[in-house]
Amino acid sequence: MPSFAKLFATPWIWSFLGALIVWLAAVIFTGGHGAGGMITAALSLAVFTVIVGLGQMFVITLGPGNVDLSLPANIGLASAVAMKTMDGQDSLIALGLLAALACGVVIGLANYALIRVLRIPPIIATLSSSFIILSTDIHYGRGLQIKPPDSFADFANVQFFGVPILGLFGVALAVVAWAGLQKMVYGRSVLAIGQNMRAAKLAGIPVERVRLLTYTLSGALGGINGALLAGYFRGASVDIGNEYLLSSIAVVVIGGTSVAGGKANVPGIWGASLFLVLLLTMLNTFGVSAGLRLLLTGLIIVGVITAAGGHKTGR
Amino acid sequence: MSDPLRSIAKLDGVKRSFGAVRALDGVDFAVHAKECIGLVGHNGAGKSTLMSILAGTGSPDSGTIAINGAAQSDWTIQRARALGVRCVFQELSLSPNLSVAENTRVSHGALNGWGGAKRAADLIRASLDAIFPGHGISPQDIVGDLAIGQRQMVEVARAFTLTDDPLHLVILDEPTSSLDAQTARQLLDHIRRAVAGGISCILISHILGEILETSDRVVVMRDGKVVADEPARDLTRARLVAAMGGARLHAKTTRSDGVGASQPVVAQVQAGGAHGAIGLQARRGEVIGLAGLAGHGQTKLLIDLFEAANARRKGMTVDGAVALVAGDRQTDGIFPLWSIAMNISIRSLAALRRGAFIAADKEADLAVTWRERIGIRTDNLDNNILSLSGGNQQKALFARALASDAQIILMDDPMRGVDLGTKLDVYDLIRTQAQQGRTFLWYTTETDELDNCDRVYVFRNGQIVAVLDHDDLTEEKIIQSSFAEVGA
Structure with missing residues (x-):
C-alpha cells in the first residue's frame, strides 16, 4: 500500500494523529459525553493559533534566527484598536477590522525596520518592540476591557452544524497560505532564503523585499487575530494574546516546519493547533489543577517536538 | 652555508x-x-x-x-x-x-x-x-x-x-x-x-x-x-x-570573431575607481576573462557588477539582466533541500508564471530542456540536487543562469572540481551562447580556460593591472602581471 505509506511519511500527519489521540483520551474519560462539543470548541479556539502560526511559519522559514516574538503584544494592541474603533457600533465593524489590520502591518514594518536599519537580530528586535507595543497598549486601552459590537461578537461565535464560521475562515486562510508557499514566487523565495540567504541573493531573489513582506505578513495576521479574539471573547484586553508567544512557535515546529528554515508545512499548523487545544481540553476533563496542567502542557510540547523534530532535522 | x-x-x-x-x-x-x-x-x-x-x-x-x-x-x-x-x-x-x-x-x-x-x-x-x-x-x-x-x-x-x-x-x-x-x-x-x-x-x-x-x-x-x-x-x-x-598555451582556439567594436557596451567599470587605474569594458557577445592569482579581487568585481545591475553603483554601469554562476557551490549556489528542477528554475520563476502561480508544467519543461542541452546526468529531475555528483551540480547551476533571461552571465571560477569532459561541453556552450549575443565575464584560476576569452583582465591586490587581447595571450604574460614587481 504505497499511498498509505506515503501518507505516513508526510510530516504533518503526526500532528493530526496526536490531536486524535488526546481527543479520544478525553472522550473515553467522559464516557463519550460531549465528544462533538469538544471538537467544535477545539475548532473555534485552534483558529486563533492557526492564524498567528501561519505568520510565524513564514518568518521561521526565512532561516536561523528569524522569529516574531512581538505577536502577543501585537494581538493585545490590535484587539484594543479594533474595539475602540468599532466603538460598540455595528456600522463601524469593517473599519475596526481594517484598523486592526493596519495596526498589525505597522508593527510588522517597525519590526523589519529594527532588524534591517539598526541591524538588530530578529529575536531581540521583536522582543524589544513588544515592550514598546505593550506600553502603548496599556496607555491606549487604559487597561479596561473594551466590548465589541454585539453583532460582531455574535458573528465570531456563529456555527453551522457544529462547524464554527471562524474555523471555515481558518481553513480558507490555510489554503491561501499553502498556495502562497508552494505555488507562488513569494513562497519559493522564502524557502530559498531559508536554505541559503547568500545563494538566494545571487540567484536574483530580492531578499530584503521578501523579508520585509514576511515580517509585515506576520504582523498583519497578528492584527487580524487580535480583532477576532476580542470579538470571540467579547472584549479586548492587554493580555489577550499572551499564550500565543509559545503556541505560535510550538505549532510551527510540531507541524513539521524546520526550525533551521527553508522547509515549511501548512497543514501541520492546523494539526498542531488542534492538538494543543485538545490537549488542554483533555487535561481539563481529567480535572488536573492549573499548575499541573501547565507543567504537563510544557512537558508534552517538549516531548512532541523532540520526537517529531528528531528525524526531520537529522538530514 | x-x-x-x-x-x-x-x-x-x-x-x-x-x-x-x-x-x-x-x-x-x-x-x-x-x-x-x-x-x-x-x-x-x-x-x-x-x-x-x-x-x-x-x-x-x-x-x-x-x-x-x-x-x-x-x-x-x-x-x-x-x-x-x-x-x-x-x-x-x-x-x-x-x-x-x-x-x-x-x-x-x-x-x-x-x-x-x-x-x-x-x-x-x-x-x-x-x-x-x-x-x-x-x-x-x-x-x-x-x-x-x-x-x-x-x-x-x-x-x-x-x-x-x-x-x-x-x-x-x-x-x-x-x-x-x-x-x-x-x-x-x-x-x-x-x-x-x-x-x-x-x-x-x-x-x-x-x-x-x-x-x-x-x-x-x-x-x-x-x-x-x-x-x-x-x-x-x-x-x-x-x-x-612552462610552455606557452597550446594551439590558439580561433574564435569566430563576429564581435566588433560596433557592438554596444553592456558592462563597464570606469578606470580610476575602486578597481584600479585600468577600466573594464564588455560588449555584447564578448567573453571576457578575469585572471590573476586567486582571491585578488576578481570575485568582488563580479559581485559588484551583480549588484550594479539592480542598484546604482558608483563607477559601474551594467546594461541588462545578469545571472551569476557560483564557483563555491555549497556557499553561493545550491539549495540543498530542493530538487534538481527547482534548483534550475529559481532564477526564472517570474517567467514561468501563469497568472499569480508558478506553472508546474512550464517549470518541468524548462528543467527537461536544459538537462538535454547541458547534459545533466539524472533520470529524474525531481531527485534532490545533492543526489548529483559535484560536476553535475555545477551543470545545474550553469543551467540556472543560462535558462534565465539574463544577457550578461557572470562566472565565478565555475569549473572547480569539474571533469574535463564537462568542461569541454560547457566551453562549447559558452561560445554558442556568446555568438547569440550573450556576454560572459569569466573569472578562472585555470590559465588554459582564458584561451576561450576575447580579452583578459589581470588582477592584483584588488585592482586591474593589465589587459591582454586574445591574440597576445600567453601564460607568461599573465604570470608576469600577476606578481608584484617588489625587489625584482
Missing part, C-alpha cells in the same frame, strides 16, 4: 589526491640544516598540500617522511612539534577569543601551571620585539581585536618562541601576504638571522623578489610536481616565471 649531507626533513615519492584532482604527483623534497628554501608555484601547484603534509596536518596517500634520517610512520602535528617542525599557516591558526599571551600558552606544554601566563606573555613579547621592533602589540590584546597584519605578526612570532620543544624547521606559508612592506622587510631579515642561528626555513611567497633575496635554494612546483630545484644565486625572476608557467 647549507650542508647537503645532513637533511633535517626529507619527503620521498609523496602523492596526494583530492577526488579526481591529483594535488601531489610523486614529490621528492628535502630540507637541509641551516638553509632557507623558497617555494614557488601557481595556485593549485601543490605547495600548501606539500607543506601541510610536512607539518603533520595532512597525510599523504603514499610516500615517506623522514626527520633527521629517521623514517616516521605515525606523523602527526604533535609529533612534528616534538621533533621541532612548526608551521605558520596561510589560514591564521590563532584563537580569536584569546589574548596574544594565551594563544602562546596553549601552544607550549611547558607553560602549564602557576606563573605560566606571565612566562607566556614575556616569551611572546620578547619574540615580537626580536622580529618586529616597534610592533605595538601587547600580550594582553585579544587576537580578534587585532588587524589582520598584526595577527600575522603574532602567528609568526609565536612560531619562533622557544621553550622545552626543539625548533629546527619553520614553514612560512605566504607570511608576507598581509604584511606591509616594512614589516615584511623585518620578517625577511629575521628569517636570515634565524637561518644563521641554525634554524631552517621554508618560505612560500608569490613575491618573487623576496624569494630570490631571502632563499638559499628555490624549489618550483607545477601541477603537483617539483619542476625546478636550484640555488637562488643562479636564478633570475624571468627564469622563475618561465619555470612556473
